[in-house]
Amino acid sequence: MTPPPAGDAVSLPCTARVVELRELTGAVERTVHATSTSAAVTLLDGICLPRQEGPAATTAALPAADRDRLLMAAHRRAFGDRIEATVHCRACRSPFDLDFTLSSLETALDASGPPDALPDADGWYSVAGYGRFRLPTGADEIAVAGLDGMAGVAELVRRCVPEPHPGFDPDGFQDLLGRLAPLADLDLDCACPECGTGQPVHFDIQSYFLSALLTDRRRLVLDVHRLASAYRWSHREILELPRAERRALVALVEAQPAAPSRSWRLS
Numbered sequence: 001m002t003p004p005p006a007g008d009a010v011s012l013p014c015t016a017r018v019v020e021l022r023e024l025t026g027a028v029e030r031t032v033h034a035t036s037t038s039a040a041v042t043l044l045d046g047i048c049l050p051r052q053e054g055p056a057a058t059t060a061a062l063p064a065a066d067r068d069r070l071l072m073a074a075h076r077r078a079f080g081d082r083i084e085a086t087v088h089c090r091a092c093r094s095p096f097d098l099d100f101t102l103s104s105l106e107t108a109l110d111a112s113g114p115p116d117a118l119p120d121a122d123g124w125y126s127v128a129g130y131g132r133f134r135l136p137t138g139a140d141e142i143a144v145a146g147l148d149g150m151a152g153v154a155e156l157v158r159r160c161v162p163e164p165h166p167g168f169d170p171d172g173f174q175d176l177l178g179r180l181a182p183l184a185d186l187d188l189d190c191a192c193p194e195c196g197t198g199q200p201v202h203f204d205i206q207s208y209f210l211s212a213l214l215t216d217r218r219r220l221v222l223d224v225h226r227l228a229s230a231y232r233w234s235h236r237e238i239l240e241l242p243r244a245e246r247r248a249l250v251a252l253v254e255a256q257p258a259a260p261s262r263s264w265r266l267s
C-alpha cells in the first residue's frame with residue numbers, strides 16, 4: 001500500500017495557524033459514532049498531520065471556529081464544496097431544496113465584521129465588562145457536555161474567564177464569542193417556493209458532516225467487501241486506503257462484467 005498523499009493546507013482564523021489535513025480513510029471514518037464535539041475531535045485527530053506548534057497542537061485545544069474550518073475542508077475533500085439538503089416548509093410542509101457552497105459560507109464568516117478585540121500572543125482577550133478570557137476549546141466543550149444549559153454555561157465561563165468583572169453577563173459573553181469567532185453554525189434565511197413563507201433553516205457543519213459519514217457507514221462495509229473479494233487485500237489494508245482511491249477502485253470493480261457462472265446445466 002502506498003502512503004496517503006500530502007494534506008491540504010487549511011488556515012485557521014482564530015489561532016492563525018496553518019494545519020495540514022490529509023484525506024479521510026476508512027479507518028478514520030469508522031471512528032465516527034456520533035455528531036458530538038468529542039466525535040469531531042477524534043475524527044480530526046485522525047487526519048491532521050503532526051505539527052510542531054507547542055501545546056495547542058491537538059485538535060481538542062482549538063476553538064470551535066477553527067475546528068469548523070477543518071471540518072469544512074474535510075467535507076470539501078470527501079463530498080465536495082456544495083451543500084444540498086431537502087427541508088420541509090413549517091407552514092405547508094412542502095419539501096424544498098437547500099443549496100449553497102461551503103466556500104460562500106467561509107467568505108461570509110470572514111466578512112462578518114471587524115472583531116471587537118484581538119488576542120495577545122497566547123490567545124487571551126481583554127474586553128471591558130468581561131475581563132481577561134480565552135475562547136472555549138473543544139476540550140472545554142467536551143468537559144461541559146454532560147451539564148444542562150445554565151450549568152454548562154457557568155462551567156464554560158469558569159474555565160475560560162479566570163477573573164470575571166463584576167456584573168459579568170453570560171448571555172452578552174456568548175454574543176461576544178460569536179462575534180470574535182463566528183461558527184459555521186447558523187440559521188439560514190429561506191423562503192418556501194410553494195407558499196412563500198420565510199423561515200430559518202439551521203445548519204452546522206459538525207452535525208452535517210458527521211451525519212453524512214454515519215449515513216455512509218453501510219457503503220464503507222460494502223466497499224471493504226468488494227475490494228477484499230476482488231483484490232484479496234486485508235481488511236486493514238483496505239481501511240487504510242485514502243477515501244477517493246477506495247471509491248475509485250470500487251467503481252472499477254463494479255464496472256467489471258460479472259464472472260461467468262460455473263454451474264452446469266443439462267439440456
Ligand SMILES: [Zn+2]
Pocket residue numbers: 089090091092093094192193194195196197
Ligand atoms: Zn410552504
